[in-house]
Amino acid sequence: MSLFKNAFDATRRIVRGCTCGQHDSQDAHERALRAESVEAAQHEETRYGRIVENAVMRALFPRDAQRRLFLQQVGASTAMAAISSLLPIAAATEAFAQAVPEKKDLKVGFIPITCATPIIMAHPMGFYSKHGLNVEVIKTAGWAVIRDKTLNKEYDAAHMLSPMPLAITMGVGSTATPYTIPAIENINGQAITLSVKHKDKRDPKSWKGFKFAVPFDYSMHNYLLRYYLAEHGIDPDTDVQIRAVPPPEMVANLRADNIDGFLGPDPMNQRAVFDGVGFIHILSKQIWDGHPCCAFAASREFVTQTPNSYAALLKGIIDATAFASNPDNRKQIAEAIAPANYINQPVTVLEQILTGTYADGLGSVQRDPKRIDFDPFPWDGFAVWILTQMKRWGQIKGDVDYAGIAKQVFLETDTTKLMKEAGLTPPTPGSKTIVVMGKSFDASKPEDYVKSFAIKRT
């Protein structure tokens, strides 16, 4: 197929093999890089060292190509020595690891779904206390409540759906309050679950008249389901009904035949299978592999007024995410987060989700270790994609400052504040490729992307 690729399309590669040339395919290349970074993430010093080094290198070389050129020309070890002599990387790492938090007792809200795994597990597994924090993780009944409680400052930070801080910042569906996403919690990890009575209706074209549930209007679930339906020629507003239903009510509604299916967070998908009321049609990674879902969100006020508490909290989350990204630890995590104080689900259900060896509800066992994965970096391309979908479905109208809002919510806080303090930044935009159902997305041309869809509400 690569023979027919458009050679003048800047977003596609025409060279065989990977970008660095050392591996057979891009996939092998990414696997190798990933193995190396997981290795580094296992040890605390190297982990913080990596974060600080990343921040410094990004500040020195805003364009990734320059950095690589520089490294190729002088060699990695010379470069490291040269930069270390100019900038106190070791001291910065130390400062990042040791700042004293202004406020030790923090409250973090979460919704009991597996997306919140890093936030939750950091409590029983001691990642918060390791950074000198006394964090209470508080279970909350729904997205609107978690939003209001965070806006009320009852929570210092909270688990949110990643579109929510964008909506809050723009004042869509709430009063405008500057919000930030310092870390994405999970990638993938959602699924379309259908009622067992639809076992034979696997073609979305036959779904006209279905009633679907999604957790919230401003959720990746809503946008992914709409995208998926629209790609199959089903208009999500007129051909089917999509309602916002809190996750815990999804399985109950499916059992009661109130809905035909849902694109929901786990553990609800697996729970529907476990209780014999639904089957997993597809995993959300089959729509967009590597999509963000939930986020760790904090108000800009918390970030700027208590920077050390914020940094310590973020470090706890980063530690937890690093721990969770190792597949060997997943069983242990499932046990830690299953009790009533946390997710409150059978361990078997959580294990299936986290290990990716799961019953699909149709009688077979599927294996997909990347069913859910944990990667904290909030690429601003994610934000731009979310904004394009908000625009596409008429949640926001008029001209949208895609890049501006994305930077403000997903990036800017970290670069301005934490860079100065200690040196934590998410990766620079541009290096992440986003492909949704085979269609690649160029974050620099959001308006064209919105226009390219046949079914839209603009």
Added chain:
Amino acid sequence: MTLPLNIRAFVLSLAIFAVFLMAWHVATQSGGGAPAANIDPEYAKLMGQQVTQGKSAMPGPLDVGKTIWGHLKDPFYDKGPNDKGLGIQLAYSLGRVLLGYALAVLVAVPLGFLIGLSPLISKALDPFIQVLKPISPLAWMPLALYTIKDSSISAIFVIFICSVWPMLLNTSFGVSAVRREWVNVARTLEVGPMKRALTVILPAAAPTILTGMRISIGIAWLVIVAAEMLVGGTGIGYFVWNEWNNLSITNVIVAITVIGLMGMILDQTLARLQRAVTYPD
């Protein structure tokens, strides 16, 4: 020959309860589908009992009894902010209800008195009361969360707003319906207005006021469960929500039973108070 009415009623109650338990037990035994035959053992290990053994999703009375016993054995455990014993949850709910309710009494009784005594104020406030009274207390929740900016105070506010109306209306009705002769006699005896209100009107209106208070406590207890399900955190309503989240019907039934019993105790307490202030005409 015939036993006293109370004892017969009690025996009949027990019999009804026993029949109910039997019916429930039988219904859950046969419910659910037949155990699925020939499933892959690896697949079966990943599935729940409803699928592998054809167990009904509805728990039987024995399961519920076992769970109740488990809660009774250890009602005050505290395993972190999201998992506390049934006793602690009940105490939280009760605390909220009593606080909101006490505030409502403080506002409704004096205001009701005023309305009952003055036809002018009664007429002037009537449209407001008529509009505010039928609003579902939970509809206040988003507004309360937004303005008060504290979820537990919001819950107390919701209790306050739902229990204030029956008390207000009953108090004003009770006060305005006090026999004219009694007030006139007091006036002839030159009893001051304050003393008249406390020694003549209050005792005369007390049974009606207590009726209002009894209606209110019932409503407050109804509402707290819903409010806590909405806001979460602590309380018996949160307990129901948390167990619903886990689709644990057993625990939900346990909670329903506890809520019912607690509501009965609250109602009976006020009924006793009411009897204490009732006078023969």
